[in-house]
Amino acid sequence: MDVRDAKGGIGISKSGLMFLAEQLRLYPAEVYEVATTYPSTKFVSPTPAVEKAATDLDSEWRVAPAKSASFFGGLVDGSNGSTPPRSLADYRESGGYEILHILKSDPTAADDLMQKVAALNLKGRAGAGFPVARKWKQAKRSAGTPVVVVNGNEGELGVFKDRFILENEPHAIIEAALVVAHVTGADHVFIYLQDEYKFAQSIFAKAVAETMQAGLAETVTLDLRRSGGAYICGEETTLIASLEGRAGRPTERPPYPSEMGYKGRPTIVHNVETFFRLRRAWGAQSDVEIPVSRLLDPNTSLFSVTGRVRNPGPKLMSNLLRLVDLLDLAGGLSRGVELGGMVVGGSCGTLISAVDCERPLPDLVQNGLTLGTGGVFVFSSKDDRRAIAFEMAAFAARESCGKCGPCRIGSKKAMETLVSNGPLDTVLIDELSTVMAEASLCGLGRNAGRFLKTLPSYFGDPQP
Ligand SMILES: Cc1cc2nc3c(=O)[nH]c(=O)nc-3n(C[C@H](O)[C@H](O)[C@H](O)COP(=O)(O)O)c2cc1C
Numbered sequence: 001m002d003v004r005d006a007k008g009g010i011g012i013s014k015s016g017l018m019f020l021a022e023q024l025r026l027y028p029a030e031v032y033e034v035a036t037t038y039p040s041t042k043f044v045s046p047t048p049a050v051e052k053a054a055t056d057l058d059s060e061w062r063v064a065p066a067k068s069a070s071f072f073g074g075l076v077d078g079s080n081g082s083t084p085p086r087s088l089a090d091y092r093e094s095g096g097y098e099i100l101h102i103l104k105s106d107p108t109a110a111d112d113l114m115q116k117v118a119a120l121n122l123k124g125r126a127g128a129g130f131p132v133a134r135k136w137k138q139a140k141r142s143a144g145t146p147v148v149v150v151n152g153n154e155g156e157l158g159v160f161k162d163r164f165i166l167e168n169e170p171h172a173i174i175e176a177a178l179v180v181a182h183v184t185g186a187d188h189v190f191i192y193l194q195d196e197y198k199f200a201q202s203i204f205a206k207a208v209a210e211t212m213q214a215g216l217a218e219t220v221t222l223d224l225r226r227s228g229g230a231y232i233c234g235e236e237t238t239l240i241a242s243l244e245g246r247a248g249r250p251t252e253r254p255p256y257p258s259e260m261g262y263k264g265r266p267t268i269v270h271n272v273e274t275f276f277r278l279r280r281a282w283g284a285q286s287d288v289e290i291p292v293s294r295l296l297d298p299n300t301s302l303f304s305v306t307g308r309v310r311n312p313g314p315k316l317m318s319n320l321l322r323l324v325d326l327l328d329l330a331g332g333l334s335r336g337v338e339l340g341g342m343v344v345g346g347s348c349g350t351l352i353s354a355v356d357c358e359r360p361l362p363d364l365v366q367n368g369l370t371l372g373t374g375g376v377f378v379f380s381s382k383d384d385r386r387a388i389a390f391e392m393a394a395f396a397a398r399e400s401c402g403k404c405g406p407c408r409i410g411s412k413k414a415m416e417t418l419v420s421n422g423p424l425d426t427v428l429i430d431e432l433s434t435v436m437a438e439a440s441l442c443g444l445g446r447n448a449g450r451f452l453k454t455l456p457s458y459f460g461d462p463q464p
């Protein structure tokens, strides 16, 4: 339902909401509850023309743009400076969609591919590193026809690695999703894109239409969806809730989505980068013309580098030995800047001191550091570390869906503790972090707890 106010703002009016409730046979409070879990939904005062439009069932529901990520930086929409996305013709010329053809014509090929993926020990790239083949097997074993979801919600501040892939290689993602559908017997593929990724959305709208016109997805429904602007909607059970039109809040696991997900069907949710890397399983090679294709090398990682560097952006790196080595790729530190440290793993990641950035990465990983979503925010020795920690706690507090107390209350309390000017209450921070890490329902609260755990030791250092 497209609803505009007198200034042209897009959102939903009170009467539009009442109308939806009536049509859906729900209480207005239920519709209001669902709508308010999505930050993109804006409530507007309608013009008379809008009131009329609100009664037109065929018009499309549209929502206003969500807030923009700030502090940690990011890319301006459609400005990654790379080459235009590969067209369907180019993609097919370099062997694209051939594997689908083979799968359709050779009944043994699907099992072979499944075995190859298992042998390659491909792990999901969303951060947790769950084995890909195990998820597929779970889905095949479970009751019902599977569903495949490309998770392109990418909502952490300063993280844009998936966007880099989406804007460069739409057909690689579509083909990989269709291949997963074929191998697991799925008949529906959702491509779920972040609300703010307008450029990627337009690229995918075209690429999906081209794929369908070319008859490459005859047995599978390709369904392009735009998220509602909430970071939590990247969490798989929340993503599924939003696809079903429910409020954007996680549900407890088990059952895991690969056993029982979208409308009770087994649902395979993978990160965009996972789909891209899957192409290695059928022999797709790195192509010098397409920078993102270097990801087909398992030793290459993709980082989103922002902050006090001369050349921020997506950076492909093979065999990263120390975090400081990323600085060279980003053109070095900005002029006159001395390294203060890095936030690694995005806005839900970990603060690392300048000294630790020089240490061998395996040592840090052994002590519990995870690179997570590959976000790296570089800060200077003059930047206020406490303000950075505050921004991270504020992100968790803002994005918390409020379903469970440890995260809803703990993240706000942590924010308040960090904003005060006095000495850091390390005992309170430690208690909050334990409760959040151990008692939160989903990864948002648990990760925020883990990040808080590292703070007391970090702020034990003298402030610059
Ligand atoms: C708060 C939260 C946000 C998440 N956001 C994303 C996201 O934007 N993209 C993503 O691929 N996975 C995200 N995940 C992880 C998903 O739940 C899921 O594990 C992932 O899509 C699986 O992908 P993989 O198998 O490729 O690793 C998030 C998890 C949590 C707890």
Ligand code: SF4
Residues within 6 Å of the ligand: 232, 250, 399, 400, 401, 402, 403, 404, 405, 407, 408, 440, 441, 442, 443, 444, 445, 446
């Ligand atoms: S941990 Fe936070 S985001 Fe996750 S369910 Fe609980 S309140 Fe919601």
